[in-house]
Amino acid sequence: MTTSQLLKGPGTRSLLYRILESPEQVSALQHLxxxxxxxLIHHVGLEDAGELVAxxxxxxxxxxxxxxxxxxxRPGREERFDAERFGLWLEVLLEMGADRAAARLAEMDEDFVTFALSGQLLVLDLDMLTMDRLRSAEGQEDEALVDKALESSLSHELDRFLLISRKPESWDxxxxxxxxxxESHHELLTRLLERCCHHASEYIEDNGGLYAVLTTAEQLxxxxxxxxxxxxxxEGFVAPADAAAFLGLARSGRVGEDPITRGYARAQQEASRVSPSGMEGAPHGRPVSTQPLLHLLQEAEVLTTQSPTALLGAGGDAGTHASATTLREALDWLQGEAPEALSRCTQELGYLSNVLVSGCGHSGRALRALEAAQVAIATCNLGMEVHPEIGSDRSRAGGLIAREGLVPCFGRGWRVLHEDVVMWSARAFDAALTRRVPAGRGDASRARTELARDIAAGRPWASRRRWVHLAPFLSKAAFAAMRELVDECPAFNGTFLATRQQVEEARRRVEELLAS
Known part of the structure; x- marks a missing residue:
């Protein structure tokens, strides 16, 4: 038994058993x-999910x-390929046998496989390598360095290619x-190695020669x-850079007809005309119901994330969704009066949640999916409350979002959060520190200077990791409030702000805490 299995306990092993011992569940798995x-794989742990992967x-x-x-x-930054993780996936795939693992790769996109393999190894043409070294103007000392680097690298000759490992831990x-x-797809492998060899040649030339490449680990x-x-x-995801750009526009209230939202809408229209992504290869035959398996996964708390509309429908007396009464009433109105607009607003809530997951930070980390759904609800509700057409008359809210949709409402709410909560609290924070932090107090003075600089840039949360040096100059309650409110995605007493009343309460509390 692996260490991860011991840590996960009998619940995970029982779940796997219930899935794998039922032909119906196995069939449903292939239609998920x-x-x-x-x-499900993440819940089990990739190292222990070999049977699911198979x-x-x-x-x-x-x-x-x-x-x-x-x-x-971090949120909003470009995502990069994780070559080490791909190596782990190869090891898991090999549990079903090298032939089947190779067959899986052979069925995948050739560009992707070439790229993934290039992160694992350098592919050199043996004949070209010999000729280049004979013609090389490098001195004997440099040649000796290359020989030494080659000798110390894991390598293998395959046909006319020399394969050199870039990730020793996954070389086998x-x-x-x-x-x-x-053995089974020789022509495909030859094409893959030729393409990897071409990329390696350019990479070596651009990065200081073979010795420099053999002694570094940059990605192609x-x-x-x-x-x-x-x-x-x-499929509904938003790239981190696009998500960060959208949230930047939202802070100025300029969203709704922005290029990011329009591009997302076009992609969704295209997706609606094709089969669900990832399901094209599901086994054919009689229809398979996935509901029993989905219910089992919910029981095992594998599926715990609720959509924004599900959260609103759940009701309850507490939580962000309970405060979003204006939004809930507006969506209820749409259900009876404008069902097409309701469908569009539901999609927009999903879009906004994806934007927040991909591009927004909270407490120094990315928002979780459930948190993002809560923030989308809260911010749209706040944006509706501050709209001049609605004011205190909630009956107008349904007509407003039937015309505009929810993205402009989110933009108005996000701007209020940024200006009236985050920036306002940050300035109050800085003013209190100006009075309390003596000049020349080393780390504390530098942290306060960085905070002032971040406020001027409109991103007062940027240096929050250094605020630990400022904690001694505030009460514990005041410092905790600043960490909650002076954030890219602010909260107050553990709740995301959904109403004007909550905004006003948060500001009053800041004044009380910083005055003491």
Whole structure:
């Protein structure tokens, strides 16, 4: 039993058993939307999900790769391919046998496989390598360095190519898959290695020669990332850079007809004309119901994220969604009077949630999906409350969003949060520190200077990691409030702000705390 299995306990093992021992559940697994299957794999842990991966269709795996193999250092930053994670996926795929793992790769997009393999190894043409070294003007000392670097690298000769590992920890898995590809898909492997060799030649030339490349670990860039973004856009995702740009526009209230929202709407229209992404390769035959499996995953708390509209429908006496009464009443009105507008608003709430997950930070990290849904609800509700056409007359809210949709409402709410909560609190924070932090107090003075600079740039949360030096100059309650309110996505007492009353209460509390 693996360490991760011990940590996950009997619940996860029981869940796997209930899925794998039922032919109906196995069949349903192959019809799950890729994001749902990805959540199940993450819940189990990739290292322990070999049997699930073996059952997944190639199309499901390709879409899961789009999500799982790309990482962003923080919200709004460009996502980069994680070559080490791909190496782990290869090891898991190999659990079903090298031949089957190779067959899966052979069914995937050739550009992606070339790109992924280029992150794992350098491919050199042996004949060209020999000729280049004979013609090389490099001195004997440089030649000796290259020989030493080659000798210390993991490598393998395959036909006319020399394969040199760039990720030693996954070398055995990569080599096993390549050997299996050579046996069952020789022509494909030759094309892949030729393309990798071409990219490696350019990469070596641009990065100081073979010795420099052998002793560094930079990633090869291709247009695979753009193709992935286009696929994910059709599936409802928003690229981090686009999400950050949208939120920047929203702080000035200029969203609704912005190019990012228009591009998203076009992508959704295109997606509606094709089959659900990732389901094209599901086994044919009699219709398969996934509902029993989905219910099992909900019982096991694999699927816990609720959509914004589900949160609103849940009602309740507490939480962000309970405060969003204006939005809830407006959507209820649409249900009876304008069902098409209700459908559009539902899609827009999903879009706004995806924007927030991809481009917005909260407490120094990315928003979780459930949190993003709550923020989308709260901000739209706030934007409706401050609209001059609505005022205190909620009966007008349904007609407003029937005409405008929810994106402009979000923009108005986001601007209020930025100007009247985040920036206002940041200026009050800075004023209090100006009175309390003596000049020349080292880290504290530098942290206060950085805060003033960030306020001037309109991003007062940017240096929040250095605020630890400012904590001694405020009460614990005041410092905790500043960390909540002076944030890209502010909150107050653990709740996202959904009403004008909550905004006013937060400001009054700041004044009280900073005055003491």
């Amino acid at each position: 939307p890729p994001p749902t299957l990805a959540r 059952l997944a269709t190639t199309q499901q795996l390709a879409r899961i790769f789009d999500e799982d193999l790309w990482r962003s250092t 898995a990569v080599l096993s898959v390549l050997v299996a590809l050579d 860039e291709t247009d695979v990332a753009q193709a992935r973004e286009e696929r994910r856009e059709r």
